[in-house]
Amino acid sequence: MRHLLLQSHPFSSFLVRLSGLGQQRFSLALSLLSFLLVGQLQAQEVPPTGKNVYADAAGVLRWEGSRQEVALFGVNYTAPFAYSYRAHQKLGVKLEQAIDQDVYHLARLGVNAFRVHVWDVEITDTLGNLLENEHLRLLDYLIQRLKERQIKIVLTPIAYWGNGYPEPDTAMTGFSSIYPKGKAYNTPRAVAAQENYLKQFLNHRNKYTGQLNREDPDIIAYEVCNEPHYRQPESEVTTFVQRMVQAMRATGYRKPIFYNIAESPVVSNAILSSPVDGFTFQWYPSGLVNGHTLRGNPLPFVDQYPIPYQQDPRFTKKPRLVYEFESGDILQPVMYPAMARSFRAAGFQWATQFAYDPMALAYANTEYQTHYLNLAYTPAKAISLLIAGKVFRQVKRGQQFPAYPADTVFADFRVSYRNGLSELNSPEEFYYTNTTATKPRKAAALRHVAGTGSSSVATYEGTGAYFIDRVAPGVWRLEVMPDANSVRDPFATTSLRQPVTRIDWNTQPLRLNLPGLGLDYTARGINHNNTFQAVATNGLVRVQPGVYLLAARGKATSAYAAQTAFGSIKLGEFVAPAASEQPLQVVHTPQVQVAAGRPASIRATVLGASPTDSVLLIAQHFYGQTRKLPMRRPTLTTAEATVPTELLYSGLLRYWIVVQHNGRNTTFPGSFAGSPRDWDYAPKEHWETPIVAASAPLPLFRASQDQQQVEAGGISGGGWADYVTTGAGQLALRLLQAPPTGATTPASPAAPIAFLRAYFGDRLATRASDTNNFKELVIRGRRSAGAGSVQLVITTTDATAYVAAVELGPEVQEIRVPLAAFKLGAQVLLPRAYPGFLPLSFRAPGPVALPIAQAEVLQVLLSSGAAQDGQERPHLDIESISLQ
Known part of the structure; x- marks a missing residue:
């Protein structure tokens, strides 16, 4: 395929002329040309710059000029407002820095769509006048940063929400503080305030871009208001929607206006007959706020998204967006790709998850307890979002699929509940959310790899995500995120004082088998303060989190620097949270039962231990004999041991895990000094499991x-x-x-x-x-x-x-x-x-x-x-x- 690209490229004649140069100069020129080509190939998935969207006569969103269909996939993100704003301030994190870091991660995950319901209650007064304050300035700043990463935007100016959740509401100035949803649409003063606000918001000039909100081509559409609550009579709803649309059009705004039709189905007829240009939906297939992680096979929840208005011509001739979706209380990295497929089958052209956790808060998952998504803290789920974006852009609008489980393999994608795996395997891209036995479809053509766990391309013992992208033949960019390990259920009650995920900057072994790289490649750190240099041994290097330039033996890399542009990022860009300030931890949940007369495996996650530390299992049949068993460490953060059958006769198994460091013992549960075998070990904490006969219930x-x-x-x-x-x-x-x-x-x-x-x-x-x-x-x-x-x-x-x-x-x-x-x-x-x-x-x-x-x-x-x-x-x- 590469030679065909070269033949058709306008630089091909230039390349022929270069072939007369010396071999070293020719190789360098070829590398630079290939780098340019990679950038062009990547750009094909990037939305066009400076182009508006429009809805054609069939109700399909298209880009002006090219007339290509719109297919945008991404997230909501709320750092400028409400709890997120306050929490960043409480932690002493500068909001601009947080936005820069999070938007980089969004770009790294292939996000090209952003939506947020603007907290009008924080940027207006009770009459709907726009307030030039910090929240509005930070929204301007966020929009600028999104535009730089070529991420398109849909804004919902009216949220109706208070600004407290999960805390109590704070001092609020806007009209939503006195007009709740149920009255905002039929109270004359509230309606007038919203008209006033919409006009001023659309005419607001961004302090960073200099563009009016209504003119910014990267703000491709507006949804009038967030999840309105209506009741009969419909005439009040009809009047309200008409007035909101008129207020927006009076500013000169001509791009699409969308309206929620999923929230108040009792008045759907009024929305269908309104002058809006399209309709919005949400999807929470597993409910919300269950208070703990949901387990079991969740894929039937997302098998299809049937819309009740599919036969109504007022609906079919207008485009549809998904403003929010999430697999509430589910960490399994299988839901997003399946949801993206179902969205496309239902005809959606935009879908944005709610909500991406800011990196500064994700350690505690306090922003929205039932949602949890962040590249650093939920790496497998984040990679599944990357894969889902590919699904959304590659599956045709309206394409139908068989029912689960026949739909778990489609096009270049695979979803497996049993393996905890979402996967993209195309000739040039190979992405996976867990260790996989799948082989790349066409290894020689591979250009982009991303994953967690191991594959035939990358064998990795760490728990963070990694990205491997070809820069030129024989030259690759490697980005490694730090290890992330769960220490508490992230969907239980949360607090900034209680981490749910721990970050460790461990040195981990990584063995690569990439086309054109060889097994004795060089690795050079190129992100800030990364001075690492090494030569791989049989494809293996030991790396800490960071960005590395990998080169086959003899390949020159001096042309590539940290500031070199690479798609929507720079080669040396790297963002990761600092290591968690937490002591040695052992995370373990005892089994409800173990079978009598058979060996039993005990497994635990050990965090903060060095590779040379010993881990021991102290196992005891209640008031019976006790055994000290060395625990194997398959990886730096895992330990396992087998309790022998002589301890496993019917009764109660009690046990402790001891970590030995520099001659000192620390015992878990509880993190106490000493060992349970010491004569003066006083703590009573221990794990226990009933030992039952084969016939026991x-x-x-x-x-x-x-x-x-x-x-x-x-x-x-x-x-x-x-x-x-x-x-x-x-x-x-x-x-x-x-x-x-x-x-x-x-x-x-x-x-x-x-x-x-x-x-x-x-x-x-x-x-x-x-x-x-x-x-x-x-x-x-x-x-x-x-x-x-x-x-x-x-x-x-x-x-x-x-x-x-x-x-x-x-x-x-x-x-x-x-x-x-x-x-x-x-x-x-x-x-x-x-x-x-x-x-x-x-x-x-x-x-x-x-x-x-x-x-x-x-x-x-x-x-x-x-x-x-x-x-x-x-x-x-x-x-x-x-x-x-």
Whole structure:
């Protein structure tokens, strides 16, 4: 392919003339020419500069001039406003510096779209006059930096939000502080304030670019307001939308105006008939703020995005954008590429995740607890965003795909829940979010590699992301991010005082096998203060975080400096957080059970230990014999050991992990000086796990212990969840039916009203050799008078669902449901997705009989009963559920 490019390039005749020069000069010229060509090839994915967009007669957004379809993918980012602004100030971080660093990372991840709902409450007064303050100045600054990286922008001028979350609101000056969403559209003074504000905002001149907001070609469109809340009558909505559009057009603004149609479906007719140019949607497929990490196969949540207005000509002739999306409370790096594919199938031309965490705050994930995305702190998820951007730009608008799991391999992409892997494998690009056995499609043509983990191209023991880009034949740019390791659940309650992810600047081995580089290449650090120089041995170098220029033996690299432009970045640019100021840590969660009579593996993450430190496992059968076992360290940050069978007879396994450094012992849990084997070791903290016989039950849910590991609640306003005690004093989860209000209706008459969802895949894995012994599911609970029917659903790693009914009486009892009673069926997609028009259930193909060894999630579904006003709410109480 390269020779064809050279033949067709206008520099080809120049190259022929250069061939008469000496070999060294010719090689240098060829390298420079190849570098220019790479820049041109990269630019093909970059949006055009200085071009506006327009909607054609078919409702497709196109670029002026080229008439190419728009396909832009990126993030929301909120540093100039609200909590993010205050938190940066609290930490003493300069906002301009934070913006510079974060925008570099966005460019590194291939982001070419940015959206934010502007906190009008911070930049206006109550009459809608624009205030020239720090928030507005920082927005101007952010826009300038985005433009420099060729990232296009959609702004939503009216947010309606207070500025507090997750804190209380602070002093606010704007009209949104006195007119809430439900009144902002039909209160005359509020409407007038918004008209005034929109005119002034569009006519605002950016202090850095000198352009009016309404004229800036990189601000390609506006969405009027963020997630409005409307009710009948529609006429009030019609009038409001018309006035907002008129106010914007009165400024001379002529580019597209979009409006949210997903938030208030009760008045969708008014939005469809309005003079707006297009419509906006959001997608939170797993709900929000579950309070902990969701586990299990999430891909059925994002299999499709059906839009209820697809047959309405008022909708089909206008473009559509996704202003916000996120896989709430999910860290698995598989969701974004699947979502991007579903967005394209639904006809979207813009999609922006909400919200990219500023690097200065991402250590604690405090900005939005249920969202978590940052290149340094969530490296695999960030690489999945890079891959998703490629999906969004390469999949055709409206292209259809088969249902999951048949859609896990499409075009150049692959998504694997089992492997925790998203992957792009094209002739020139190879990106992956986890260690992969996949081989590059055409190794000789490879130009760009990015990933976490290892592949046939890069074997890496660190936990951060890395990027490898060809600069010229035999010359590559390597960028290595520091190690990132989770130390707490990032989706639990957060605080700036509580890190959830730790950063370490470790020296890690990296073995490369890149076309044209060879195994004895040179590596030279080129970012600021990076003086590293080395020659690889059999392809291996040991590197710290930074940027390196790699060159095959004999290749000259003096033409490439830190300031050399490379696409939308510079060769020597590098941004990473400093190492976390945290002491030695051991992160470990004990297993719920281990099997008696069989060796058991204990694994832990060890952070802050040097390569020469020893790690020991002290294992003890309760008040029985104790063994000191050396732990293997497969990588710098992992340790593992096998507890022998002589300690694993039925009973209780207690254990500690000891790190030995310079002759001193530190014991975990607790980080105490000394060792549990010392006569005067006083701390009582330890880990423990029951040792059970092969015939012992496996607990899938225990109300007394699992409150923080399960999801439970109502569906579509039909119910809610609580914890109560039974007459015997046992704790039970209560699923209740909500009083009839008429305000909400279930998704369908057969839809459940409340649910329990419990992931147990990790528990079953520890009893894998016992799965053939399990014959029934045992539920202990009761169902009150008037409560509806109860269904049990077990889903497998491949998302195949098996369903059985269970009958419970008014008194606490044990009901045994044979596993043979579970029949192939559908799972309910829980927690419930937003918007509410998205699918409620999902059915995947699978074997007729439940393959219990592959089971991982249990659902308990309560249907609506014959409740009467004034009676006790119908409910279902669950003490425990187990496999026996």
